Amino acid sequence: MRALFARHGDLLLTLLALPCVVAGWWLTRPQEHLLLAMTAMVVLPRLAMHVADKWHPHFLKPVAMAMATIALIPLLSLLGSFILPDTLVDYGQWSALFNHWLDRVPFYSLRPSILIILALLFLLLLSLLPSRSGGVAPIALAMAATLTVMHLIEQHWFRSLHEVSLSTPTILIIFLLLASEAIAQWPQRRMEAVGVALAASMTVMVVLLILWHYHNDQNIREVNKVARTRVDALSERLGQEINVSDQAMQRFALSWDSAGGLPSSRAWTHRARRLAEHFGYMETIAYIDRQGPRIRHAFPLQSNQPLLGHHVLSSEDDQALPGVLQGRASATGMVNLTNGGRGVIFYQPVRDLDSAAVRGAAAFVIDPARLFATLDNTRDGGNFRVRVMQDGDTIYSSKTPKNLSMLEHCNILQLGQSNFTLCAEASYARLFDDRSKLPAIVLLTGLIFTWMLYLLMYFHHRLRRRHNGIKDANYRLRGEVEKRIALQQEVEWLAQHDELTGLPNRRYFSQWFGRLDASGFRTVILLDIDHFKQINDRMGHPTGDEYLQRVAHRLQEIVTAGGGLLARFGGEEFIACLPEMPPERAADIGEQLRRGIEGLALPRHDSNTTVTISAGLISTRRASDTLMALIEIADQALYRAKLAGRNRVEVAGAMDTGTSGRQDD
Numbered sequence: 001m002r003a004l005f006a007r008h009g010d011l012l013l014t015l016l017a018l019p020c021v022v023a024g025w026w027l028t029r030p031q032e033h034l035l036l037a038m039t040a041m042v043v044l045p046r047l048a049m050h051v052a053d054k055w056h057p058h059f060l061k062p063v064a065m066a067m068a069t070i071a072l073i074p075l076l077s078l079l080g081s082f083i084l085p086d087t088l089v090d091y092g093q094w095s096a097l098f099n100h101w102l103d104r105v106p107f108y109s110l111r112p113s114i115l116i117i118l119a120l121l122f123l124l125l126l127s128l129l130p131s132r133s134g135g136v137a138p139i140a141l142a143m144a145a146t147l148t149v150m151h152l153i154e155q156h157w158f159r160s161l162h163e164v165s166l167s168t169p170t171i172l173i174i175f176l177l178l179a180s181e182a183i184a185q186w187p188q189r190r191m192e193a194v195g196v197a198l199a200a201s202m203t204v205m206v207v208l209l210i211l212w213h214y215h216n217d218q219n220i221r222e223v224n225k226v227a228r229t230r231v232d233a234l235s236e237r238l239g240q241e242i243n244v245s246d247q248a249m250q251r252f253a254l255s256w257d258s259a260g261g262l263p264s265s266r267a268w269t270h271r272a273r274r275l276a277e278h279f280g281y282m283e284t285i286a287y288i289d290r291q292g293p294r295i296r297h298a299f300p301l302q303s304n305q306p307l308l309g310h311h312v313l314s315s316e317d318d319q320a321l322p323g324v325l326q327g328r329a330s331a332t333g334m335v336n337l338t339n340g341g342r343g344v345i346f347y348q349p350v351r352d353l354d355s356a357a358v359r360g361a362a363a364f365v366i367d368p369a370r371l372f373a374t375l376d377n378t379r380d381g382g383n384f385r386v387r388v389m390q391d392g393d394t395i396y397s398s399k400t401p402k403n404l405s406m407l408e409h410c411n412i413l414q415l416g417q418s419n420f421t422l423c424a425e426a427s428y429a430r431l432f433d434d435r436s437k438l439p440a441i442v443l444l445t446g447l448i449f450t451w452m453l454y455l456l457m458y459f460h461h462r463l464r465r466r467h468n469g470i471k472d473a474n475y476r477l478r479g480e481v482e483k484r485i486a487l488q489q490e491v492e493w494l495a496q497h498d499e500l501t502g503l504p505n506r507r508y509f510s511q512w513f514g515r516l517d518a519s520g521f522r523t524v525i526l527l528d529i530d531h532f533k534q535i536n537d538r539m540g541h542p543t544g545d546e547y548l549q550r551v552a553h554r555l556q557e558i559v560t561a562g563g564g565l566l567a568r569f570g571g572e573e574f575i576a577c578l579p580e581m582p583p584e585r586a587a588d589i590g591e592q593l594r595r596g597i598e599g600l601a602l603p604r605h606d607s608n609t610t611v612t613i614s615a616g617l618i619s620t621r622r623a624s625d626t627l628m629a630l631i632e633i634a635d636q637a638l639y640r641a642k643l644a645g646r647n648r649v650e651v652a653g654a655m656d657t658g659t660s661g662r663q664d665d
């Protein structure tokens with residue numbers, strides 16, 4: 001089972017998303033179906049891609065990419081609805097486009113949030129990427145995960161005005177997709193290659209999301225002002241209306257002062273009708289005689305007939321009447337009316353024209369519900385619900401528009417002696433009209449910037465690694481070349497020198513000799529260590545080798561000082577050539593060589609004697625004398641030196657320079 005999960009875990013998790021889509025369709029509200037459909041459109045190409053990766057790449061990969069491209073269309077359209085200016089495509093057009101999906105459901109209530117649309121887009125992008133090992137796959141996955149988490153945070157901790165929230169099936173599907181991608185990518189990813197770029201861009205993204213949240217919150221606050229403005233406007237209109245009606249009531253009461261006497265019933269009805277026609281919310285306009293005090297007239301008469309003659313001070317709610325009978329305009333709170341119903345009664349004193357004494361009062365019964373209904377009649381009314389409450393009872397409510405935003409604003413108002421709460425709540429449709437596109441644009445621009453930053457850092461890292469690799473290879477190559485050059489030089493040196501003494505060998509010597517100017521004197525000296533075999537035999541080969549080296553070194557010093565070249569001729573024999581030197585001087589150097597070795601005083605096995613050399617020397621200025629010929633002559637001279645007792649320099653007779661040196665014995 002573990003092995004199966006390790007090999008096909010990504011596919012299994014994506015497969016699990018399918019039953020979640022089906023279950024989600026039944027379990028969630030219709031508003032979520034668009035989101036589920038979008039999610040399913042992301043699941044299918046991912047599924048095809050996982051299968052393609054494992055079994056049928058040639059056939060299924062193009063199919064998956066085609067499905068992903070098709071799924072891009074609705075997702076990009078939804079994204080467009082957040083960012084395209086209303087002048088280009090207005091809200092109604094988006095609604096019409098998407099209402100094909102779900103009939104009669106308003107667009108704003110079925111549109112997923114921009115965070116989730118972007119998260120799905122990034123997940124979809126993974127199907128469109130040419131290969132999962134491509135450097136951008138991790139950032140797409142990380143962005144999808146971060147956006148989903150941000151949406152959940154917004155949904156649970158902050159107020160939102162909108163969009164469909166993630167229900168359990170959708171959350172499950174998105175997390176299954178994220179997990180399956182993480183499993184698919186993980187084994188292929190070398191974290192150090194993407195780690196720095198990913199960490200930097202994710203940090204930028206978190207900052208970006210905080211900024212977006214701030215902008216979005218501001219936007220919601222701004223949009224919410226719509227309801228507050230509505231409440232404030234209504235409150236102001238109410239204040240103005242009360243002022244106007246108050247003045248009308250005053251004028252109405254004063255008009256009886258000038259008439260004198262008790263108003264006649266006909267006159268009362270006539271004038272009260274005119275007032276009531278103008279102020280439709282004045283339910284009853286009554287005249288209260290100070291005597292009693294009793295209601296003498298009431299308009300409209302038909303509904304108020306039982307009130308006539310009614311002793312009004314018996315009503316305990318009517319505290320305002322004593323005030324008006326003392327000459328002060330007054331009002332009650334919200335009271336139960338004698339003829340049933342509730343209302344606020346405003347009183348105005350009616351005075352005697354001559355004495356100015358209060359004869360009675362005009363009472364105006366105002367129905368607050370009708371008053372508010374009269375005020376709440378603007379054209380925009382359909383986008384708001386206005387409610388008026390008093391002591392917890394709703395006394396007025398306007399028609400409720402569809403999809404209220406649940407964002408309500410209230411003001412406290414006073415009418416008569418009572419406080420009323422006036423609240424307005426806008427519909428989503430109204431709020432969306434005012435919604436700014438700025439937060440969505442900030443988010444999208446920021447994500448593009450974050451994506452670019454990742455690419456820049458990732459490719460910079462890759463290039464730097466490649467560059468370092470090339471630098472290392474270059475360094476190694478240079479080391480190799482240097483080693484080979486050294487080896488080559490060693491081989492060349494060995495081809496021309498003797499390893500033991502470090503002297504040039506015969507080949508080098510003959511090449512050097514060949515380059516000499518044959519028109520001048522050339523002296524060839526052949527030198528041989530005397531009785532060297534005995535040194536080897538008695539003192540051992542290592543001592544023999546050491547003596548060879550020391551002899552060679554001393555001879556070379558002298559020959560080089562004379563401007564010549566010394567080479568090892570073979571075994572314990574050396575050959576020297578002194579160019580451009582008169583024979584006498586050459587013979588002299590020959591003698592110096594002999595003495596030089598003698599002077600080394602290298603002890604032999606028999607402690608009385610030291611190592612010596614014998615030499616044969618030939619000087620010539622004949623250009624036709626070859627090296628071979630000169631060596632032969634020198635060898636003969638050397639032979640003679642040996643015969644003559646060794647430790648001698650024998651100069652070839654042809655040059656007639658005689659012999660030099662001293663006898664051994």
Ligand SMILES: Nc1nc2c(ncn2[C@@H]2O[C@H](COP(=O)(O)OP(=O)(O)OP(=O)(O)O)[C@@H](O)[C@H]2O)c(=O)[nH]1
Nearest residue numbers: 528529530531532533534536541544545571572642
């Ligand atoms: N240790 C050592 N011995 C060498 C080397 N090359 C040649 N020999 C020895 O040099 C000796 C040469 O001996 P011989 O040619 O008989 O002559 P010799 O003993 O020097 O006697 P004379 O030349 O007649 O004085 C031999 O024993 C060689 O083995 C070498 O590179 N190292």
